[in-house]
Amino acid sequence: MISAEWCDRNTLHVAPDLIGCTLVRQLQGETLRGLIVETEAYCPDDPACHAYRGRTPSNAAMFGPPGHSYVYFIYGMYHCFNVVTELLNIGSAVLIRAIELDQLPQTIDAKYKKQGKRIAAGPGKLCRTLAIDRQHNGLGLMPQNQLWLEHRAPTFQEKLDQGYYELVQTTRIGISKAAEQPWRWYLKDHPSVSKP
Numbered sequence: 001m002i003s004a005e006w007c008d009r010n011t012l013h014v015a016p017d018l019i020g021c022t023l024v025r026q027l028q029g030e031t032l033r034g035l036i037v038e039t040e041a042y043c044p045d046d047p048a049c050h051a052y053r054g055r056t057p058s059n060a061a062m063f064g065p066p067g068h069s070y071v072y073f074i075y076g077m078y079h080c081f082n083v084v085t086e087l088l089n090i091g092s093a094v095l096i097r098a099i100e101l102d103q104l105p106q107t108i109d110a111k112y113k114k115q116g117k118r119i120a121a122g123p124g125k126l127c128r129t130l131a132i133d134r135q136h137n138g139l140g141l142m143p144q145n146q147l148w149l150e151h152r153a154p155t156f157q158e159k160l161d162q163g164y165y166e167l168v169q170t171t172r173i174g175i176s177k178a179a180e181q182p183w184r185w186y187l188k189d190h191p192s193v194s195k196p
Helices: 011-017 123-130 154-161
Strands: 022-027 030-042 069-074 078-084 093-101 147-150 167-170 184-187
Touching (some): 022 123
Antiparallel strands (some): 022 030, 022 147, 030 093, 069 078, 078 093, 167 184
């Protein structure tokens, strides 16, 4: 399991290091595992970061301990899941944009099943599929909270080291401020990566 200490690093280091790690969700008796294939970093002094203008009741989790979740609600319909990074009171996080699930949840609405590998290709789709919402905001990412992270499998790391897998670094999407920052990473050619 990924520890709070591992997340207590520069956000620009944590974000690419999370690619290939696993997001684990226990949901109604099932244990669902999703390979993280896309992330975005939101840093201190970053105008696109929710913490940029200081702490508020809605973004307080971003200032909390590293290795906790920050879940926000946008457009009146989507939740987005983030991993809090860096020291307490800094205000930074990594948005988990997309995962590849090892299996579809039994509870998923039948109309979404046909999406296959794209069922969690985007932050809103990820949260919908894993039933992550504001009740998960501020929770420690650990098994007792039914939501946690696991390190890259040795086989994934080996393929990355050998160049079989490649990480792409590019600009973030869906934002208007600091859109030029190259703080998005994804696994090249992976079918579960979100689309702009």
